[in-house]
Amino acid sequence: MKGSPALLTDQYELTMIGAALRDGTAHRPCVFEAFARRLPHGRRYGVVAGTGRLLEMIMDFRFRADEVAWLQEQGIVDAEAAQWLTAYRFTGDIDGYAEGELFFPGSPILTVSGTFAECVVLETLILSVLNHDAAVAAAAARMVTAARGRPIIEMGSRRTHEEAAVAAARAAYLAGFASTSNLAAGLRHGVPTAGTAAHAFTLLHDDEPTAFASQLAASGTQTTMLVDTYDISQGIRNAIAAAGPGLRAIRIDSGDLSVLAAQSRALLDELGAPDVKIVVSGDLDEYAIAALAAEPVDAYGAGTAVVVGSGAPTAGLVYKLVEVAGRPVVKRSENKATVGGRKTAVRRHKPTGTATEEIVFVRSAPTPEPGDRTLSRPLIRAGALVDGLPTLEESREHLRAALVSIPWEGLKLSVGDPAIPVTVLTT
Amino acid sequence: MKGSPALLTDQYELTMIGAALRDGTAHRPCVFEAFARRLPHGRRYGVVAGTGRLLEMIMDFRFRADEVAWLQEQGIVDAEAAQWLTAYRFTGDIDGYAEGELFFPGSPILTVSGTFAECVVLETLILSVLNHDAAVAAAAARMVTAARGRPIIEMGSRRTHEEAAVAAARAAYLAGFASTSNLAAGLRHGVPTAGTAAHAFTLLHDDEPTAFASQLAASGTQTTMLVDTYDISQGIRNAIAAAGPGLRAIRIDSGDLSVLAAQSRALLDELGAPDVKIVVSGDLDEYAIAALAAEPVDAYGAGTAVVVGSGAPTAGLVYKLVEVAGRPVVKRSENKATVGGRKTAVRRHKPTGTATEEIVFVRSAPTPEPGDRTLSRPLIRAGALVDGLPTLEESREHLRAALVSIPWEGLKLSVGDPAIPVTVLTT
Known part of the structure; x- marks a missing residue:
């Protein structure tokens, strides 16, 4: 039922390729860049996410015969373009920020070089993957900060498109979530499931004690019992009566979670079950998680808010042609602060390790100073993945370290400016 | 790379099935219902969307051998549950509102009957598909109302997950959009592409006239020329100089669209090109479209706002167990106005055809009055699709007619109450 990734594409990319093949410009060497003009309102950083699965899909990006036939039948491409699509595989270079790296307005997070045609055809796929995954990862990172070390389980699959759910689970894990409810994310991406x-x-079941007994018989005491189907206090009593104080955890999914967490902790302690953990869930976003910081909560379940980017469901990344045959190009009709020419970037740090700014070099090699970290790195060379690309676990650690490096104001949940400025050097 | 739809599932569905197989309750006859407790803030109606592609995926819902092996390896299911999953296919019944039907808080839009295990395993997939597609369709329907008959092209693929983009294009077309930029939506769902x-x-290209000449050579004059790369007035002059007054349309993608549309119309008329149409795009939502009603715009391109549900990226549908072995059940620990028992619904209308309310019958057959329309209809019987399910075109017409039938206040864009009330009859 699903096709190749190649049709996850806007029609105009193919009509442009058709015209450019006729006039010969299709083969001009070009550079395209993905970047954000701004962050979502009040956000202090963006998170590069999706790179790993994007690169895989670029390697699989082939037009199947039936797809090309359909495109020709519809009059979207002519015979020459159809032939070109049939033979397509990306043979250019891709550089980019590491997955899990932070970005700011103007950060050149992905740079794609090759012929016009081979680069423009990837536009929609690149933006779809990065815009979605970066939106989820940024929201998830804020929740992880708010949770102050307590684990968060991603459980939002049911609130987003069924395939977006798998990518969202991956992005949330990248951002520091502990696990996901989504099984496909476990199998495809190795995300721990819960x-x-x-x-x-x-x-x-006929009553709650029967249900709990059945759960215990199947899973043992290392399980989490959902205690708020009827009366929560009675639910906790039933859970401990069934499982004893060795039960791993109870979960509360409704009501005033602050009050209920405190009451539940007191009751569990009173029942001689001080080691039973408390998991809370139910429409938690980063603010609700922060508000529970002082309560006796051991873990959070987050659903809707994380998968829809907590108010910013798309990351606002664009993909722009910046160089044609070695000449910088830029759309000029409006006030968008876009600079033509291929860019590379470094992040500057104090000796203490705190980031101070990002320097973007336009059409020139970076001249790193002590404490600079080069952000742009090779991902694809002549159509092949470079060796040693990071695993999801490594990207997760990369983000954790990057978040530690920004000034502390950058981690505040409140509305603010980007954590560090981006300086573009055009000389 | 992608698996079957069966792993697009939350882990707890499988652990529940494992426990219920051990204690025998897995085979109890159950009824689950999907419904919304409330509409997104201020929305006056919801739109049932995604049913067509959901039913297809339910027919394909099979656990592959490698998926079951992985689940067992991970300790998520035991041998008995693994065997059950391997043999799984849905053999129950599904009833629901037609795709393209409106819904309101409490409307029982999908009713799934079968054994506990066979119904609960579909929970995540059902909610993912309906929550996503309904969110997009509701936003799209509001834009279509705001556009007052002018066509809208969906071009938001790059702002959402790559597979969500295909479903979004389908949902927007269902809601009355004219076409989509997304090619996969054209091939898979027959949505017109543009x-x-x-x-x-x-x-x-070396300059704009060369680019326009190339586009014309490839596509002829029945094309749309994007005129705002450099100077818009000069772009329009270049377009008409190249194509003559027979050009189909120009597109403006930036700037103050009201001012630019009027200026462009005047210039086109002055250039003797009164039949050249004006397409505008660039961050349009339903309010921006409404604000352009008085301007000489012929068509809209809508991207980000439609694919992310224009402020409401998920429809808030839930899937609840309402009957076990003929006995109504309901979670009681909180103040959610949920009623146990299987439900069916009719919509009541004045003799003029205007809808006045929705009546939900709990555990009883509807007793329709003159002017009532039965909303719940059979979709799957004993695991097989019923004959004659509507096509996407038919569902699109269904929604168009449904929107005409609600009181006119229901179509206002401003924040308000649901267009009609839902009355639940429990006797």
């Missing part, structure tokens, strides 16, 4: 029971399981 | 050229095409 999940025990829903209210339906309790309702299915 | 697209001609981006700014990159002009930048690729």
